[in-house]
Amino acid sequence: MEAATDWREGPRPTFSELVSAFATIGVLSFGGPAAQIGLMHRIAVDEKRWISEERFLHALNYCMLLPGPEAQQLATYIGWLLHGVRGGMVAGLLFVLPGLAVILGLSTAYALYQDTTWLAGLFFGLKAAVLAIVVEAVIRIGRRALKSRFHRLVALVAFLSLFLLSVPFPLVVLLAGVAGFLAARAGPAVPAAIAEAFSPEDRRMPGGLLSGRSLFVLLFWVAVWQAPLLLLSTGALGGAFSAVFVFFSKMALVTFGGAYAVLAYVAQVAVETHHWLNPGEMLDGLALAETTPGPLVLVLSFVGFLAGYRDPGVVGAVPGGVLGALLAAWATFVPSFIWIFAGAPYIERLRGNRLLTGALSAITAAVVGVILNLAVWFALHVLFTEVRRFVFWRGFEGEGLDGASGFFSVAVSLPDPATLDPAALAVSLLSALLIFRFGVGIGRVLVVAAALGLALRFFIS
Template identity: 30%
Template sequence: MSSPSIATETRPSLGELALVFFKLGTTAFGGPAAHIAMMHDEFVRRRRWISEEEFLDRLGAANLIPGPSSTEMAIHIGLLKRGWRGLLVAGACFIVPAAILVSIIAAIYVKYGALPRVAGVLVAVKPVVIAIIVQAFWNLGKTALKSWWLGVVGALAAVAYVFRTHELLILLGAALLASLPMWGKRAKSAAVLWVGAIPAAAGIAVPISLSRLFLTFLKIGSVLFGSGYVLLAFLRGDFVDRLHWLTQQQLLDAVAVGQITPGPVFTTATFIGYIIAGTRGAAVATVAIFLPAFFLVAISGPLVPRIRKSKIASAALDGVVVASLALMGVVAWQLGRDAIVNWQTVAIALVSALLLLRWKVNSAWLILGAAAIGVIWHG
């Protein structure tokens, strides 16, 4: 690994750390891939608090543990810059604004039985999100692709993801493939494993309790790898099919709120908790689903520099990094098919990409501008 750049020597105060993550928590729309792209823009390109290599290493580490990847990236950055205090400040300031906003929307939903009208805003914001993801994919890819073999690993990871291979298996397979040159002829082959969904067992409704709500979301936060689509499968299995605490429509509305609000998509749990048990339910669900992320990052964060000292482990981490970027690229492609649907959205995406790549405009301003356009178009 190259020697640390001047970016790694920057030590922001806890106040600075809190302010920047609070800003991200209130403006980071578009899901984990977009959040990670915005963090790259904020901390690597603009503030130069961390280097490209450090960012990619933490991205790989975040993808190796269960939980919300963008929130774990925030926690990793806080840990890297200010130790355990930074870990708590960065994570909390990224989560809390979204949790408060989602709780307010949930209260409106429970009272009126419907969501606010946000279709026009979504139509305009989504193309900007795609442009942000593409920008991060391009910038990070130039650092991550250190050899032709890593390019092959990334391509195989993308193909596996398109064919619905489980994300964890993709990352593990990429780590194995990337480390093959280090092992030499002892490793003869590698296989791609496929995982099928297991239907949740049907049953009668279970009485609602805060303790069961806490334990259910704690389990999800402890074992869930992958995107918001995987989260949807877990939520449906637990809360619709097994516990019968939600209807299918309530679940879909909860996921929609998680997508249209800034900050972590996992604040979908906040919405569900409020529907089930009011304000206390929202607080319990939020703490439970995010608590494992703080614990797992605190354990895994200090191991990243040690991993880089081993040639085999370092090569495996490189594989995880390129696989993570491959997943980001496929997500951008999949979302782009739904987001860029007419000449207006094409124009927004192209202009956003130009402003990001050529003039380095802050992505938060682009999202706010697109939201304003959406309000005007569909007002």
């Protein structure tokens, strides 16, 4: 399968250049999807100029509609655009593997020693720096995506729906797409500046919903995804491995909106049904995943590790934990390759379609609101040690990890001003100064912030 070609923004990178860039992205992808998307945008669009702004946003829109980690899917999509299937494989894997290696090491230390307090000092500076990176991503993407009053309104409504009303993320994206579709039907055609960026070949409609070749690609990747069941179904390993793989395979199909959308359910099933974790350990795993590079859903590998560690069958505790973590990661991340390799060719051919462009541009605007909501949430929890959620009205209640979230409840999270962390604020402001005023690269900013954070924590201690 070959990707579409449109290198108007700059020369096509060599395969080694692609590998180098996504290895860097994989190592530096701290801070959740907002910072990760911003990092990929900065490297692929602004610095390297490998793809155009329109193509990046088009890919992002599609990935936001899919279950699973949208940042990993975006990395896979970009790699596929640049070097076909092998490019998508490399980009997607490099985005996940550094964080997976780190979470395996941290999970092992946690299982053996049950102590993660040392992580606070190690990653204190990184979190503060990531706050500045997230803010920069919101400004940069918002400046380019919100080109009309309609799109600015969509972004505002999306932000308020998430921040105040706790509306589920998939519903926000769906409603934004419907609004954009209706606006496109009632409005003028696609702007010429956008339409000219798409070649006639790209605008051709696919001959059918699923061609024979696309169906083969889909079935092949589904077979790859479920291949571990051939070994696990024999029962030779024993332990919790079959249950881990089946459970996380199901979760991979419903994880719309990222890790936070399913953490409460995963915690309930893992604790109460399978007894893989003890109460409170899911939050420890979330803390580990938040302080490592890669997608936040790597927390599911932490759950898989503890499941395999505590019910290892014939392989031993630590090897069982590693196998459980790898099975959870396989079940979670392989579907992302399925969605991209089977669906991206059709999404690319539909670029320039007036109604689809209208719907996806509205989704882009909503994504800006989503990223802004993540930035605010992240800022509150980095700069303040105590954040309270004030509920003004409760609708249909939906219990969350903190016991306070609801479905269509009106609430707002506010910090206790007395709990402001001056050290975190200082590192964040310094990081922002380095990024906005002096244009220092993200890698150097993270190194400086990590060193400063460790020094401050050591001095305060």
